[in-house]
Amino acid sequence: MTSYRFAVNVTPKPGILDPQGRAVEGSLDHLGIEGVRSVRVGRRVELTVEAADETAARVVVERLASELLANPLIESYAIEAIGAVT
Amino acid sequence: MTSYRFAVNVTPKPGILDPQGRAVEGSLDHLGIEGVRSVRVGRRVELTVEAADETAARVVVERLASELLANPLIESYAIEAIGAVT
Amino acid sequence: MPALGIDPLHRRLGLTDDELRAIHERLGGREPNDLELAMFSVMWSEHCSYKSSKPLLRTLPTAGDGVVAGPGENAGVISLGDGLAVAFKIESHNHPSAVEPYQGAATGVGGILRDIFTMGARPIAVLDALRFGDPGDVHTRHLVDGVVRGVGGYGNCVGIPTVGGELVFDPSYQGNPLVNVMAIGLLDERRLTLAAAPGPGNLVVLFGSTTGRDGIGGASVLASATFTHDDPLKRPSVQVGDPFAEKLLIEASLELIDRGLVEGLQDLGAGGITCATSETADRAGTGIAVDLDAIPRREPDMEPFEVMISESQERMCAIVRPDRWEAVREVCERWGLPVAVIGRVTDDGDITVERDATELARVPAASLTSDAIVHERLGRAPEHRRNAPAPGVPLSPSDRLPERGMDPGAVLLVLVGSPNLASRRAVFEQYDSTVGADTVVGPGHGAAVLRIKGTTKAIVASTDGNQAVSAIDPYAGAAMSVAEATRNVSITGARPLGVTNCLNYGDPTRPEAFWQLSEGVRGLGDACRALGVPVTGGNVSLYNESPAGSIAPTPEIGVVGLLDDVNALVGPAFAADGDTIVLVGTATPGLSGSAYAALAGTAAEDGLPSLDLAREAAVQAFIREAIGRGLVASAQDVAGGGLAVALAECAMWGGRGAAVRVPTAMSPAVELFGESPSRIVVTVTPRFVPALVLLARQHGVPVETLGSVGGDRLVIQLVGSGATGASEERGSTVADELDVPMTALRHAWDNGLTRALGWED
């Protein structure tokens, strides 16, 4: 068994209301920051999986992401291996 | 001016309690998922910056991340260029 | 001050050399080892030991009808009859909230809730008393937003309604906000559970969250040293609240108590395991042997001292008979909570910490709690007593504020729309105030009212703290705070049962600050004696100072009352057109400490209005009886902003105007906007007026008929000697008639707070 560290990035689907992203854009003026646009706010979940090999590990993460971490109606996700293999 | 797309990954600092991560771990049994541990839940903010060059763009993102997106007391952040340059 | 490197450990832990000597005595002359020293440093912190305030607190009246548990327990408990009792307590989380407003406030709510259900009571309500600096300041706005989200984020999730509280802005809180939270619970008297560890051989069981490095040094360092924003050495590892874990903790704890499975129960707060074990052992005259490795950890390689003083949230400590351990384990595991036997009760009176059979620490339990050091601090009144409002408030009229001589209608609009008097809706809308389905009156209009299912009774609660008067006269300020909090309960028809209090003051080693504290406690005690309400508990928060200076002394008073028939409840809103408006009590001169003074500045000749405690008691007894007899349609006390604002509130809340004539012996400013206590605006169906007047005479309480309810304007005419010449002589040029459309009042009141905080979008 090896440990694999992954990140699952969950972001609101295009076209879905993203009030958090709008809130960030709204506060740019106060900070005097310019030239920033199309802000989208999502979730990032990092986790470690014990598995025989990376493929097996990915299967687990895939399931977790699709069934729990993201709501397919409104969110899409991407899985990212972030090494830290032990 | 060019557009650069970045992601800012905000995660709870090590040692800081992460109730969200614990909640996910707690639900793994119900999902019948095994071998997953050290779940940390954070935010992922994707944004586009207009700037003369990537260095200039990074400066902006850096400021946004440190002053607005992350709470330095309990969160750390990492900046990631996700291309999509236009 | 020597550099940290060469500073001895005890000083770095916040202990003075004298205190180290006192520790030697407690240990029979022996040097404490580092672990023992860490345990002492937490337990002898101001926060846990009350080493500066204990001698003062002893003077408070604590006996009263039905008091089942008083100061010394996690919460006060008072019998309600029918085998029911109410548990209540207020506590501060000022410094953590200054560091991280969301988590500071959230964990403040969690902590006070644990004090309630530790007693066997199911929490039914939370009230939050908040104080900040200038609402226009960016940092203040950040604090307000975070604290309000934190209170809601925690309370909403555990499902306890937040039904009341306070939000006050005062320049003195700029560097040091106050977050005081009160919680109320209901219990079956037979379920009353105390935080004691009886029966050597019994097991010490820790359940709830695992133990991490949260808030290491939080209690000793954070809570007992002046907070300066950028001192990393004084910054704790921030405690993060987990309201879901708290919810599980509530249900599991109440089930354990219901089924009689625990001999004693104690929440873990400041001082963590050290505090919980030493307090419970000391109360029972026993000792506890802690098995360090049995304590479930969240993080690897924690130092023994870190485990012993960690302030990880959402943990409870139960004393359990060995034959009941299995049942206790089953309950905790069913609720998904980690649970472990972390030690056993002994008969040697010591707290010992063991790791695989080697003893790492041995300290007498009493030396950490009841026999902790007590300091007789020096108190001295300031040379010349400031006859002015709280520090920072303009001493002369300032341009952006209404000046004396302004049209009183305009002044009223400014007052009604000012940050301290405008509607708090934008804040309390972020709270779930109705979960539990018991909220009869939630936040917004005076005291909160919660019905008790299965009875006709209701609990009535209010928090009040008068920092503006306290800044000028800490004795009067504390007494007036008690008067106002109890009055707010009495005007609903309820009988105040008891007082809990949170004393927010400055550095007790400064003679003026300690004088303020002792005067505050004296005023608190005198007022409670005069009004016949016992002090059943509270909390002391000292060192509320920032580089900018000390906060205005803030005695925050929480009162719980009982309404025997919730259907007899009376509210502040004008109830019907044509009702007669009656003023109970009379104004006394003095504008200092008033909202008017804070806005318009005070004139040299202004003093404080006086408080006559006997009169206050009579006024409250009168209003309770009048309501009991069904004579009263509405009742509102005269407080912030004076009579004019009280009338405006009754009118706005009732959606009806009013026309009144106010007989005036003094300056119009005093008559309209003065905040002298012991006054109530009452409305009565005309035919009941004679009965009300007669009853008032019997109680020796002056009443005056002012006018009647109706119309869409608020019209106040001043008549009598003070109305014209007198006002100019007094230097006040406030004119004598006020006439404002209700729509204008409503607009000012509705939008004042969001505008001040820049929340409107």
Added chain:
Amino acid sequence: MPVRVGVVVFPGSNCDRDTLHALDLAGAEPVALWHESATLDGVAAVILPGGFAYGDYLRAGVIARFSPVMRAVAAFADDGGLVLGICNGFQVLAEAGLVPGALLRNRQLRFLGRDVHIAAERLDTPFTHALAAAGRPLRMPIAHGEGCYFADDSTLDALEADRQVLFRYVSAAGERAGEDDRDANPNGSLRAIAGVLNAGGNVAGLMPHPERASESILGSDAGAGIIRSLVDSAAHAAAGGRAVAVGAR
């Protein structure tokens, strides 16, 4: 004999007691159903109450869907059993796909606890038949951070066509609220939708809290009609009647 109506108790439910109390007032026999239980104890209808089922830090209602009791609830719903989700219960039903749509964070990103008015779109359902009239404003509290009803346009159109919109936010005077009407539709729900039905008409979810508005002493009893509708329908179902809404396809 009073009809048995179940209230699911997740560890983080906090309106379960209120809901049991409201059912009791409505003349039902309230039955608490523990989240670990795989059966529904023979109840004639189920309410998923408000709260934070499993803390709900990740996304409201998401984890609850995998609990043993929810498998039983899904099966119960599949063969026509009556299920009502209130607030968090609505979020759980949506996450579990038992009702259409999703509940997003309130538009202004703040938790909102206050009274709103909703109106039933139709009375021919097991959840509304005891109400006095369609379109009449019913005042009751909301208390949620994620109550903004969302579905894509085609789904919304289909819901309207199939009459699956059960409640909408309205003004005190009863006019349908707009999507940016902060006052009447504070969470910004699309088409002011406060409650929906599944296609079978036997599962419904709504964000406001009828159980907190079922006694006049609490300021409103406008919610009692919804609870009573469910209890009557459950009794009818228990007596062997079919409890599916007339007209729902």
